[in-house]
Amino acid sequence: MTANAAFRNLVKNSSMMFLLNVAGAGVSVITIPIMLKIMGVESYGQLVLVQAIALAVFTVCTFQYWQGLLIALPGHRMGHVALRRAVLRSFAFESVGIAVVLVLLTALSLFGIKQFGKFSTLEVLLLSVAAVFPMLGTHTAYFRLVNKYNVLMMAGFLASLIKLVLLMLVARFSPSISMLVAAFVLPELVRFLLLFYMIFRWRHGVEGQLDANAINQRKLIDAGRWSTLQAICDLPVVQLDRIIIGFTLPGHNLGVFAILKRIYSLINMATAPFYSTSIPEFAARVNAGDIPAAFGLWRRTMKLLFGVSALAAFGCFALKGLWMPYLFPVLQDYQGEFFVVLLSAVVAGGFITTHSLYWALGNLKRSTLITVLTNLLYLGLLWLLTWAFGLIGALSAFLVHVFVVAAVKITLLNSKYTLQP
Structure with a gap:
């Protein structure tokens, strides 16, 4: 495949994922005001805390074999038989993480910590399952490898849509936390079962020019090991900050923080698909020894994604008077925090494929070292600025972290590989 054809294929797959991502995220964002109406911002903050702990535990206890498959x-x-065998092996690793999550969250709930006070033990377990199932990488790897991105993303969109409908029914006919939890869990369970049903019914394999016997098993395991370590190192950014805020600031602060991070994620939906779809494209060129082509593709995506993320953030800010008073009126008292989140989203969205190129090049140790050091910096700033300035301090620490990671990763890549596109 030529460089231009590869870029068009990458944009096509990413665009489809972008449209479905935006639709799913839009539905997901609409569910938050309904949840706030049913349970209030403080209880919503507790829900976020339960799921943050579940995801942190799952990340620590799960070997990401599926990432190795993608590399x-x-x-x-x-063939489809060998691919299915690899999928089963990946899910076996993830099953260990699920089991540990259920045991630990049960223990925390029975211990009676006040941050879980709004939920029963069963509700805590169901919320944990609802958090973990969408993060399973096994079916994600399968649908990416067989080039069926649209099926994967459509399933996610439909799950979000069903969740919205169920929550609307709960708000209308039975506005209680127990019914809210049921509406939250059921769509994710159906999505989980449906995707695995497709995996075992379909007969799709992986297409390529190289023989399956030439697959580098050591590279597969190393990629899984280092991606697991990097995911653990990423916890300060994706989960530990929520846990720290949940146990440090009053309950409503975590609810507001979660809403702002959801807006951050919504803006990044414009560029996030390029992370997953670019890994196979970069890896195919690196595996074939054509590193200059991989760098050329990376530079083209960087230019495109910065403009896309900036446009998305500007639109969100310019139109805030139309959506904020109706969807998230609580944010009207947090305008400074809102601006910081938008700026963070622009920076993070613009260089997202840089992470993909690190994986494809096999620079796993370097990427992990950067993650460890910058996240240690983030934890220190998070503690200091949250203690000094509250929620605005926590979000400012995140902005500094995003700037530092972008600068370090791009500088090191350009200094080591002085290649022209």
Whole structure:
């Protein structure tokens, strides 16, 4: 495949994922005001805390074999039987993480910590399952490898849509926390079962020019190991900050923080698909020894994504008078925090494929070291600025972290690989 054809394929797949991501995220965002109406911002903050702990535990206790599949398999031919066997092996690793989550969250709930006070033990377990199932990477790897991105994303969109409908019914006919939890869990369970049903019914394999016997098993395991370590190192950014805020500031602060981070994620939906779809494209070129082509593709995506993320953030800010008073009136008292989140989203969205290129090049140790050091910086700033300035301090620490990661990763790549596109 030529460089231009690869770029068009990457944009096509990413665009479809972007549209479905935006639709799903839009539905997801609409569910938050309904949840706030049913349970209030403080209880919503407790829900966020329960799921943050569940996801943190799952990340620590799960070996990401599926990431290794995404790195080692592109460019090789693999039949559906062998691919299904690899999928089962990946899910076995994730099952260990699920079991640990259920045991630990049960113990915390029975211990009676006040931050879980709004939920029963069963509700805590159901919320944990609802948090973990969408994060399973096994089916994600399968649908990416067989080039069926649209199926994966459509399932996510439909799950979000069903969740919205169920929550609307709960708000109308039975506005209680127990019914809210049921509406939250059921769509994710159905999505989980449906995707695995497709995996075991379909007969799709991986297409490529290289023989399956040429797959580098050591590269596969190393990629899984280092991606697991990096995911653990990323916890300060994706989960630990919520846990720290949940146990440090009053309950409503975590609710507001979660809403702002959801807006951050919504803006990044414009660029996030490029992370997953670019890994196979970069890896195929690196595996074939064409590193200059991988860098050329990376530079083109960087230019495109910065403009896209900036446009998305500007639109969100310019139109805030139309949506904020109706969807999230609580945010009207947090305008400074809102601006900081938008700026963070622009920076993070613009360089997202840089992470993909690090994985494809096999620079796993360097990427992990950068993550460890910058996240340690983030934890220190988070503690200091949250203690000194509250919620605005926590979000400012996140902005500094995003700037530092972008600057370090891009500078090191350009200094080591002085290649022209």
